[in-house]
Amino acid sequence: MIEHLNTVCYRFKSVENSWTLPVYLEHGGYAVWKEIVKTAPDPKDLIEVIKRSGLRGRGGAGFPTGLKWSFMDRNAPGPKYLICNSDEGEPGTFKDRQILTTNPHQLIEGMLIASYVMGLDVGYNFLRGEFALPFQRCESALAEARAAGLVGASILGSKLNIEIHNILGAGSYIVGEETAMIEALEGKRAYPRYKPPFPAVHGLYGQPTTVNNTETLASVPMILAQGADWFSGLGTEKSGGTKMFSVSGHVNNPGVFEIPLGTSFESLLALAGGLQEGRSCLVVIPGGTSMRVVPGAEMLTSEMSYEGMEAVGSAIGSGGLIVMDDRTDIAQALAVMMEFYQHESCGQCTPCREGSGWVSALTARLAQGLGKPGDIDRLYAIAKQIEGRTICAFGEAISWPVTSFIQHFRPQLEVGIASNESSENCT
């Protein structure tokens, strides 16, 4: 049994009507926010708490949150913005949806605190286009919070003005990239921007903007309520706190599990009901399909933490964990992923636009057993040609799965190469 299961963002998993204000208040909700509004603490102290808690961005890149917040210039002229990235599009990832559905108030409270800390005026919660129920829940929660005077102009009678809006996206993967999301909010195509300048300097409408993941922001009220030490103590030395994993694939009980970082993969697999009878774990994608894959045997001796995943050459990413057992057709699995990426490439920059289609065509051929000699080397070379040459990290998202699959499963992929000699001999 794992201690501290579902204690931070997913703590209302089994609480009835947890998305409503009365239930949230009953569980101590908005206490931190009310205290902040009342006592107006020094934002620097709050950033210090977040830094000490070890909280890192839960969207994929794992950038230390406190550090990111400290980049924002409170005194920059003009409006400043917070964007909550709820465009959860990474294949295999479905944990933010649970926060948005079961715990929208904690997210709102997190956004309010973040806005206070960084001196931001408006927060946008950008939900992915397919999130109908989460959007509904967020909208009703926001209306409740607004009616209670927690959001909007002169919050709780103070001089604080923080506006929050929920925005439903139009359905694309790339809008989850922070600068693409900024473009989309400005009413343009979701094209990632070239960085620098970074959003903290030149973001939404050219103004300083901070973009945080849903889980990151929703963790903030609990950290401030329970203390930095409590949170960091939940995890390991280098990976503070808890992380939600959405486990899917060949497991008996797929679902979302919020576990302390540093929990062993084996325990997480057990939580998800384990593998089917008589099966072995062939390969695991630990953090969404954009991360490098890890062979099952290596995973089984690993712990779920930033450093643990780094040790096996991958990353915790978004926490979208996909387990594949020994029945998996590796070429088919790769082809499915590459089909997704070629479909979702925004088409803005050359390597990704042209490379994603090429990679997809090659992997599809391998999956059908129609590969040609040299295809795997070519595939590897193309992936390397894309990597590091694109505007956004999408290039790596195509490249990493390809190169890691080839690295670990080259023999399985070679099965897909049709032997031209033999087919000629037949005729």
Place this chain on the structure above:
Amino acid sequence: MSAAVNIKIDNQSIQCQSGQSIIEVADQAGIYIPRFCYHPKLSIAANCRMCLVEVQQAPKPLPACATPVSEGMVVYTRSRKALQAQQDIMSFLLINHPLDCPICDQGGECDLQDLAMAYGRSRGEFEEHKRAVEDEHLGPLVSTEMTRCIHCTRCVRFGEEIAGMPELGVMSRGGRAYIGTYLGKGLHSELSGNVIDVCPVGALTAKPSRFKGRSWTFKQHAQLARHDCVGSHVYCHVQSHYTDAAHTVMRVLPRAQEDLNEVWLSDRDRFSYEALQHQRLTQPQIKEGGQWKVVPWNVALDVITDRLSGIIQTAGADQIAGCIAPSATVEEGFLFQDWLRSLGVRNIDCRMREADVSHDLNVGLGPRLACTLPEIETHDRILLLEAFPRRHQPMLNHRIRKAAQSGAAVLSWGSRLQDANYTIAFNETLPISTWAEHMATLVKALLQLKDDQVYQTLSAALEPLEVTPTIQTLATTLLDHQTPPMILIGETMLQHPDATQIIAWAECLAGLLSTQLSWVTSGANTAGLWLSGCVPHRAPGAVPLPKEDIGLGTLESFKAQLKAYIIHDVMPDLDVMGSRQALEALNQSAFNVYVSPFESSAARDWADVILPCAAGYETSGTLVNATGTWQTVASALAAPGEAKPAWKIYAALAAWHHTETQLKFDEVTAVAQAVEHAVQSAKAQNKHDQAVLVPEAIQVTPPTLWGVAYWHDLREDTLVRAAPALQLQAGEDVAYARCNTLTATTFALNETTYVQVKQGEGQARFKLKIDESIANHTVQIPMTEPVSASLGLCTGPIEVEACA
């Protein structure tokens, strides 16, 4: 503030400014970095990735176009790492691009082709199906072959950032992304042809010249655009190989000139070269017994000399008038008037559309701009009075747009709303008949806001006028800055029958705002022709003539029904205000000469001698633009058949008449020098000083129904009318009379029936379009429709009724 920064590119130490990108600095230092999406006049997209370079200490190659320089930066553009990245990008660009340069119109001048030679690998590895993209019909000017597109989005950014009309966009995404209009209605920007230039590949090419020749067989000539008073610089490409098209203009491209057209060109200037191949007159002809007969040049010149001498002997030289198109060169204008004035003819004019020229002596050197084009951008308020530069002077409008984008308030007041491609701060209409009254009221509003000793004396004359809130707003805006605003007056104002009064009040307005009036004129060389003596009241050098030597203006000379008319490159049925008066005069006169590059069926009726002359780029000559810049170019090609440059024709006619064997000028360059010298000496003797127009008291009269004569920008002159692709681009829209709903309701007009316009004794029937941009009590009349030839002064009172 930008600070000096020291960087190293390819081991070369360079000092540059912070804020510059690596590619800018490299370009200045002559180090070439390959690129497709980067364009110095467009925003940075960094999407092609071709300019990836190695920057020391950066983990990944960085795009040179989007990476700002920083102190101590060390850049390698051709290191192993940089070249590897560039070659990888090239291989991606080529996988879906057709590798069939020999059948592509861009072949030989294609960025992708050139860079593929340098960075492409010799063997392709792509064995999948290539992408194919459906072509879109973008209209008669731009041809598409979208399979060749490399998605650099230069055309998209051009539309958004320069044309101010985002007509092209990226549809779909990933490998399926393509460029299109979505609505499928084609391109309609007046600058649309520039997408051809910015496109680095053969996806967008020029439709009129497509597949007609290869760039390496063209000879390039520096020339000038002939349609507006900007005088954009162009390159004229002439086929030099011995093909069927030998010695014809194959296409026209912009020639970079930062002070005029930057690197752009309007569609009219780009595509009007086609006219050189169409409707041309190639042989001198005389009319004998109602039949046209081709004759040698000497016979034609004999006929003209004899007939004009006869008229001078029997009726006097005052029975002769000369009308010259405002697009004629300084040399043509000078020799035209020199020949006629040597005959004693005083009635010489280059202004075809002005109804009231009694202000003549008050516009010194002629109508022109008070500042240069780049200076337009520095104004913080620009007032457009009856000026619609977007279609008529597109490159001038480009400057106004840039001013507006950097925060200038553009204020427009005219007989129709401004169809602007930028945010416009004040956009109001007024009935065209009330211009003088409105101009005076604006002066009154300013006088109420600003104490001014000089103009306070006008108060009595302004007594009956009432300042409306609209005018009050305008006056307040004009006064709310310390810097003087720019006041631009359009050519339509000079066509107004009350022009003198309007100008007088406009001068007061300018005086009150401590600024000078700027005028735009029709034609490419109105300014130059004023200086060449092609106005009835000024000799070459714009020297005022003594009263007894002042002749009649164009309209007056037609009204006077003289005995002979010499018409140069003007079609009186289409180009003249008062075409009815013109045609009546030409039909009753004894002898008319039509000198033109272009055939005209109307001229076949009224002319007695037709002389074919060179057109546009076929002429060497000088044009003076609205900023007063003299620009001389050499002809790019010979005129077809026996057509001669017009300056030679008039030089010959003068010699013929005076039976001299020596031409006064046999070198075209000497003519412009003579004129320029005359201008300088007149200036030295203060002969350009102008008298001050004194405005008269205004009678307030309720607005009445007036027409406003409208020359569509793609029908405006003989050259553009003969250019087929531009005529297709003009479409059917040009044929409509237009008025707003109020006017239509008042006169029971609708779009399903026709509108009968009566002007004086003439009448004409037009299709009607209800257009809310037109002012009340105003009907816009398309002067370039053949039926409108029967109408007189269309800017003036008219009557309308619905008819079947």
